[in-house]
Amino acid sequence: MISYTITALHPILQVKEAAGGTGGLCGSTFLNRRFGEFLTAKLGGEAGWDDEILAEAMERFDSVVRYHTLGKATSLKC
Numbered sequence: 001m002i003s004y005t006i007t008a009l010h011p012i013l014q015v016k017e018a019a020g021g022t023g024g025l026c027g028s029t030f031l032n033r034r035f036g037e038f039l040t041a042k043l044g045g046e047a048g049w050d051d052e053i054l055a056e057a058m059e060r061f062d063s064v065v066r067y068h069t070l071g072k073a074t075s076l077k078c
Contacts, residue, residue: 004035004065009043013057015065035061 008014043049
């Protein structure tokens with residue numbers, strides 16, 4: 001599992017890898033779910049926060065952040 005640190009909320013959500021992982025894409029559904037829950041808990045009361053913003057943040061997390069960190073480990077088996 002990899003840990004991420006939120007580095008910016010505005011103008012867009014930005015995260016960086018806090019602790020690198022050594023495994024493959026194992027359990028990524030649970031990671032995504034927990035990340036979404038975390039964002040909602042932390043940002044759900046902010047003006048402008050809605051399901052569309054959450055969906056955009058989750059898409060970015062899944063396609064950009066995890067791809068750049070886990071995509072390199074595609075040869076690892078779960």
